[in-house]
Amino acid sequence: MINLAGRDILHGWGKFVFTGVGLGLLIGVTLTMAGVYRGMVDDAKVMIDNAGADLWVVQQDTLGPYAEPSSVRDDVARDLLGRSGIMAAGNVTYLTMQASSLVQTTGQDKEVRVMLVGFEPGKPGEPAYLIAGRPILRSHYEALADIKTGFALGAKVSIRRHEYTVVGLTQRMVSSGGDPMVFIPLKDAQEVQFLKDNDALLNERVRTASNPAFNRPGVPGLLEAVQDSQTTSHFVNTVLVRVTPGADVEEVAGEIRRWKHLQAYTRAQMEEILVARLIATSSKQIFMFLVILAIVSAAIVAFIIYSMTLNKIREIAVLKLVGATNRTISSMILQQALGLGLIGFVVGKLAATFWAPLFPKYVLLLPGDAVLGFFLVMLMCAFASSFAIRAALQVDPANAIGG
Amino acid sequence: MSTPAIQIENLTKRYGEGDTAVDALKGVDMAIWPGEVVGLVGPSGSGKSTLLKSLGAVIAPTSGRMTLGGQVIFNEGWKIDDLRTLRRDRIGFVFQAPYLIPFLDVADNVALLPMLAGVANAPARSRALELLQALDVGHRAKAEVAQLSGGEQQRVSIARALANHPPIILADEPTAPLDSERALTVMRMLKQMAQQYQTAIIVVTHDEKIIPTFKRIYHIRDGRTYEEAGEGRDV
Numbered sequence: 001m002i003n004l005a006g007r008d009i010l011h012g013w014g015k016f017v018f019t020g021v022g023l024g025l026l027i028g029v030t031l032t033m034a035g036v037y038r039g040m041v042d043d044a045k046v047m048i049d050n051a052g053a054d055l056w057v058v059q060q061d062t063l064g065p066y067a068e069p070s071s072v073r074d075d076v077a078r079d080l081l082g083r084s085g086i087m088a089a090g091n092v093t094y095l096t097m098q099a100s101s102l103v104q105t106t107g108q109d110k111e112v113r114v115m116l117v118g119f120e121p122g123k124p125g126e127p128a129y130l131i132a133g134r135p136i137l138r139s140h141y142e143a144l145a146d147i148k149t150g151f152a153l154g155a156k157v158s159i160r161r162h163e164y165t166v167v168g169l170t171q172r173m174v175s176s177g178g179d180p181m182v183f184i185p186l187k188d189a190q191e192v193q194f195l196k197d198n199d200a201l202l203n204e205r206v207r208t209a210s211n212p213a214f215n216r217p218g219v220p221g222l223l224e225a226v227q228d229s230q231t232t233s234h235f236v237n238t239v240l241v242r243v244t245p246g247a248d249v250e251e252v253a254g255e256i257r258r259w260k261h262l263q264a265y266t267r268a269q270m271e272e273i274l275v276a277r278l279i280a281t282s283s284k285q286i287f288m289f290l291v292i293l294a295i296v297s298a299a300i301v302a303f304i305i306y307s308m309t310l311n312k313i314r315e316i317a318v319l320k321l322v323g324a325t326n327r328t329i330s331s332m333i334l335q336q337a338l339g340l341g342l343i344g345f346v347v348g349k350l351a352a353t354f355w356a357p358l359f360p361k362y363v364l365l366l367p368g369d370a371v372l373g374f375f376l377v378m379l380m381c382a383f384a385s386s387f388a389i390r391a392a393l394q395v396d397p398a399n400a401i402g403g
Numbered sequence: 404m405s406t407p408a409i410q411i412e413n414l415t416k417r418y419g420e421g422d423t424a425v426d427a428l429k430g431v432d433m434a435i436w437p438g439e440v441v442g443l444v445g446p447s448g449s450g451k452s453t454l455l456k457s458l459g460a461v462i463a464p465t466s467g468r469m470t471l472g473g474q475v476i477f478n479e480g481w482k483i484d485d486l487r488t489l490r491r492d493r494i495g496f497v498f499q500a501p502y503l504i505p506f507l508d509v510a511d512n513v514a515l516l517p518m519l520a521g522v523a524n525a526p527a528r529s530r531a532l533e534l535l536q537a538l539d540v541g542h543r544a545k546a547e548v549a550q551l552s553g554g555e556q557q558r559v560s561i562a563r564a565l566a567n568h569p570p571i572i573l574a575d576e577p578t579a580p581l582d583s584e585r586a587l588t589v590m591r592m593l594k595q596m597a598q599q600y601q602t603a604i605i606v607v608t609h610d611e612k613i614i615p616t617f618k619r620i621y622h623i624r625d626g627r628t629y630e631e632a633g634e635g636r637d638v
Contacts, residue, residue: 001518002511004504011506011547318502321461322563323491323519397490398461400502401452401575 004328005335008312019304020340023297024347027377030293031352032359034369037286039362044176044274048267051092053124053240054249056265057256064263065094065237066176066270067278072262074190077123077239083255085247090123091236093189096175099149099182101157101166109158112149114182115175116159118189124240127183133168140188144168146180157182160192176274178361190233204230294380301344302384305337309388313395321397330389337385341377349373406473407434408570408603409458414467416453416626427453428464429626435603437570440594442614442633443607445623451607452575454623458605459494459573460486472570491520495564495572495602497593499579501556503548509559510535510544516566527566534562537599538592554585558592565596572597574606583612590616591638 009016047066056065057072057080064070077089095116100109119125121136127144133153136142143164145151155166164184173181184192196204205227208214214226241264243252253264265273309316316329349370356363416428427450435441445451456462458469460476460483469477471493476483483489490496503512513531518524535541538558543551551559557577564572574593578586590606590613597604608614618635621628 001524002507002515004506007511008506314502315504318496318498318504320487321459321490321496322516323487325487325519328519396461398456400496400498401456401459401461 003335004332005339008332009336009339016336016340017343020343021347023300023304023340023344025351026293026297026300027344027348027373028351028355029348030290030297031348031365031370031373032356032363033286033289033293034373035352035356035363035365036359036361037283037290038364038366038369040176040178040279040282040286041275042364043174043178043362044279045271046172046174047176048270048274050128050173051125051240052128052242053090054243054267055241055253055256056270057089057239057241057260058237058263058265060261060263062263063273063277065092067273070237071235072237072239074186074234074236076260076262077236079260080239080241080256083252083259085243085252085255086241087244088124088242090120090125090240091118091186091238092125092240093118093186093193093237094175095189095193096177096179097159097192099157099159101149101151101155110150112151113179114145114149115177115179116189116192117181117183118186118193118236119183120186124242127168127170127173129170130168131171133166135168136183136185137167139185141165142167142185144170144183146170146173146182148174148180149182151182159184161197162188162192164188174362176278186236190235193233201231294376297344297377298380298384301337301340301381302387304340305333305381305385305388306391308336309333309392313392314400316392316395317397317399320395321400326393329392333389333392334382334385337381337388338378341381344381345374345377348377405436407470408437408439408472409605410434410470411458412468414454414457414469415465416450416457416462417465427626428457431467431623431626431628433621433628435571435605437601437603438597439619440590440597440604440606440617442617442620443605443623443628444609444614444620449623450626451623454628455573455575455605455607458571459496460489491516492567493569493571495567495569497557497560497564497572497574497577499576501548501553501560503556503559503563505548507548508544509540509546509548509551512548512559513562513566516563520567531562531566534565535559537596538562553580554588557581557585557589561589561592561596565600565602568600568602570602572602572604574604576608576610577606578608578610578613586610586612587616587638594638 058064058070059072062068062070074091077091080086080089097116098111099114100111103110141162141164143157143166145166147169151157151166153166157164208226215223243249249266253266256262256264352365356365411431411433414428414431418425418427457464466479510528510531513534514527517527517530532544535544538561540555540558578589593604615634615636616638617633620631620633
């Protein structure tokens with residue numbers, strides 16, 4: 001038996017292919033939206049993996065350090081090391097901010113939104129690997145930057161009052177929002193995060209000096225001690241903990257919660273906080289886009305197939321008159337719809353693969369999503385063709401005979 | 404005399420009901436024998452198309468009797484369940500416009516009908532080629548429909564009508580869009596095919612050029628037919 005759908009497609013292949021390409025671009029956008037969501041989830045997971053920790057110890061009753069502000073004393077890490085089941089503990093601070101670097105070629109500052117991470121070299125929180133350069137060796141003013149920042153090795157990066165030299169480069173070190181990370185020594189980061197600028201400090205000193213509670217006559221050294229405490233910070237956002245091999249992570253976390261009056265999250269809990277809470281609204285937003293795009297795509301396929309069928313109404317009447325079964329006619333329309341979907345999917349997949357790297361944030365196109373997308377497109381096309389099939393089956397074969 | 408290829412007796416067709424009812428056919432009688440080509444002539448609104456649709460098992464007559472090759476197919480109701488198969492295997496259609504399938508080549512337009520009847524591709528194509536050659540369009544078998552002239556397209560549609568060797572062909576003004584020469588060529592072909600395949604052909608026409616070619620003509624007026632001997636001029 002002749003494949004009527006195939007012959008019709010070959011006969012008008014130009015129109016068919018161009019229609020498929022148009023549909024494909026729409027499918028490409030849909031696949032990209034799914035990729036944007038996957039990228040967000042992956043960024044969140046990568047951030048957790050890169051921390052290299054089994055537990056996140058944060059301020060009690062907070063979801064910190066990524067979802068809520070958390071403030072923990074930096075001596076907690078030392079205390080934790082004394083507890084059983086804990087192999088390593090490192091203080092870490094996180095702060096999302098603008099960083100700028102002078103671009104030699106243009107002579108202009110390049111501003112990048114980054115997540116600034118303060119860490120203690122050799123302890124949890126340090127980047128697991130570098131793709132270029134060396135680790136931070138000096139106590140101050142050296143930085144490691146993710147390549148997405150665009151900062152080169154040796155570049156001078158301005159962060160608040162100081163300038164840092166990029167000595168190493170990392171890869172896929174991003175925040176859950178997709179901002180690339182810049183790692184600096186913990187003390188520098190504490191200064192950046194918790195300390196005020198010089199004018200504010202001066203102002204604060206005057207205010208403290210004028211406060212009789214801190215500037216008591218006959219209590220020498222009190223004012224200086226208070227002012228000193230205002231120019232140093234001993235807070236961090238979290239303490240990252242690695243447990244000893246074989247130790248029960250849940251048990252260690254429970255111990256920390258019970259005895260230290262802190263919150264301790266396991267890797268699974270932190271992932272749940274990031275994926276289910278932090279990016280939940282964004283993912284719902286993207287899901288809505290996906291639903292709308294799917295509906296628009298289905299409507300377009302339905303309209304195209306319906307129009308193509310109406311253009312063949314006389315031929316369909318003749319086919320019915322000369323004995324073609326409803327199955328033959330339905331199959332022809334269904335095959336054309338599926339053919340259109342196939343072309344659309346291939347074009348869409350290629351388009352998404354081509355333009356995904358051009359997006360500023362990470363777009364993760366998973367093969368599983370592509371397979372699911374393929375079946376959904378086919379299902380959508382089959383559904384869309386039902387309108388055209390219904391119209392074709394209602395064609396009266398008598399229409400082929402004049403009068 | 405042999406059994407008529409198609410015979411209808413007192414066939415009626417009423418559209419609508421009550422005061423708005425219209426009797427399109429008011430008791431039509433016809434009998435066409437195998438190998439015969441008869442004309443069906445009448446003005447617009449006389450009931451030609453209704454009769455053709457009834458004969459083609461596309462609409463159900465209201466009453467009367469119809470036999471095809473001696474088998475009763477209608478007697479106050481259809482006596483055959485599967486009208487689609489009846490049309491496919493036992494009735495050929497030639498239309499005013501050829502209505503060929505534009506996305507199939509010439510040979511496949513003809514071969515499609517046997518294929519729909521379950522004939523395998525190779526014998527269906529071979530039958531199509533045989534018919535196309537008999538109708539002098541064999542050399543265009545691989546051509547696209549749009550590349551053919553009007554006369555050639557009409558010959559292909561005749562080949563398509565003959566593809567399942569039906570005992571009867573209904574031709575609805577097949578020469579209307581053609582000039583005299585091509586119209587007569589089509590008539591010659593129809594007569595030739597009717598003889599060769601012993602197919603009865605009913606040609607609905609207004610065409611003054613071809614009316615003299617019929618040996619028998621049915622005039623239809625106000626839903627009734629009147630038989631008349633034609634000139635039977637050779638073409």
